[in-house]
Amino acid sequence: MNPLFRGALLLLACCSGLAGAQLSSPLGTAPASKPSSESGSGTTPAVPHVAGQGPGVHSPLSPFAPLAARADVVAWSVLTDIKTKIQNRRIVPVYTPAVAALNQKTQRLQGFMVPLGPGEQQRHFLLASVPPTCSFCTPGGPESMVEVRTREPVKYSLNAVVVEGKFHVLQDDPYGLYYRITEAVGVN
Numbered sequence: 001m002n003p004l005f006r007g008a009l010l011l012l013a014c015c016s017g018l019a020g021a022q023l024s025s026p027l028g029t030a031p032a033s034k035p036s037s038e039s040g041s042g043t044t045p046a047v048p049h050v051a052g053q054g055p056g057v058h059s060p061l062s063p064f065a066p067l068a069a070r071a072d073v074v075a076w077s078v079l080t081d082i083k084t085k086i087q088n089r090r091i092v093p094v095y096t097p098a099v100a101a102l103n104q105k106t107q108r109l110q111g112f113m114v115p116l117g118p119g120e121q122q123r124h125f126l127l128a129s130v131p132p133t134c135s136f137c138t139p140g141g142p143e144s145m146v147e148v149r150t151r152e153p154v155k156y157s158l159n160a161v162v163v164e165g166k167f168h169v170l171q172d173d174p175y176g177l178y179y180r181i182t183e184a185v186g187v188n
Contacts, residue, residue, distance in 0.1 A: 054080070054140055054141050054143075054144070055076065055077075055080035055129060055140055055141070055143065055144045056128065056129050056130040056139045056140025056141070056144040057130060057140070058130045058131070059130075059133045061133075062130075062131055062133060064112070064131045064158060064159060064160075065159075065160075066130075067110055067111070067129070067160055068160075070110055070162075072108055073108045073109055073110040073162060074102065074107050074108065074109055074167075076111070076129040076144065078096075078098055078099060078102075079099060079129075079143060079144070079146070079178075079179060080129065080140075080143045080144055081096055081098075081099070082094060082095055082096060082099065082143050082178070092171075092172070093142075093143070093178050095169055099169060100169060102167050102169060103167065103168065103169040104166065104167070104168065105166070105167055106164065106165065106166060106167070107164070107165070107166075107167035107181070108162055108163070108164040108187060109127055109146055109162065109163055109164075109167075109181065110160055110161070110162045111127035111128050111129055111146070111160060111161070112127070112128045112129075112130065112131040112132070112139070112158075112159075112160055112161075113125050113126075113127065113128075113154075113156055113157060113158075113161055114126040114127070114128050114132055114139070114145070115156055119156070120155060120156050121153030121154070121155060121156070122150070122153060122154050122155075122156050123149065123150045123152075123153050123154075124147075124148070124149055124150075125148050125154075125156075126145045126146065126147055126148065127145065127146045127148050127161070127163060127181075128140065128144060128145045129144040129145070130144070131158070142176055142177055142178045143178055145177070145179075146179040146180065146181055147177050147179070147180040147181070148163055148165070148180075148181050148184050149165075149180070149181070149182045149183070149184065150163070150165070150183075150184045150185065150186070151165075151183050151184065151185055152185060152186075154184075154185075154186040155186070161186060162186070162187040162188070163181060163184040163185065163186055163187060164181075164184060164185055164187050165181040165182055165183045165184030165185065166181065166182050166183050166184075167179065167180075167181055168180040168181070168182065
């Protein structure tokens with residue numbers, strides 16, 4: 001078997017292992033079907049999750065617990081509740097008033113670290129709503145990740161972490177990011 005084809009099959013198997021997974025707390029769940037006037041049964045099947053878009057899913061096989069609900073952090077359900085539109089041949093986010101109100105203010109976020117470089121101490125990383133389940137797959141779409149730049153290094157952890165810093169709602173990021181926190185510090 002061609003090694004490239006074998007690698008693609010492994011990647012597909014890894015990512016498809018998310019089928020049936022639940023959304024990580026406190027995101028909630030999506031309805032299983034919606035009414036449709038076009039089908040004879042009155043319902044249409046839900047659109048399956050596609051890797052790399054949407055709020056992300058917490059694999060039932062994950063050794064890490066889903067995020068516990070906390071009143072002192074911005075809920076991922078707020079950040080992932082956005083729409084997108086096509087503008088100048090690009091997909092751009094359309095933020096809700098609740099998300100727009102967070103811009104340029106100090107916020108706390110809880111999530112899972114996705115390091116962008118080697119080392120036990122991280123100054124630049126992504127914070128994701130769900131833990132990564134595959135080294136080749138993003139845990140969700142851009143609405144489920146926040147770029148974090150810290151004042152002081154934060155110790156890498158596989159478990160959930162909390163950071164606090166100046167929150168930025170990005171309008172036209174060249175990397176396709178929707179959110180960033182700068183001047184962040186780790187919080188217990």
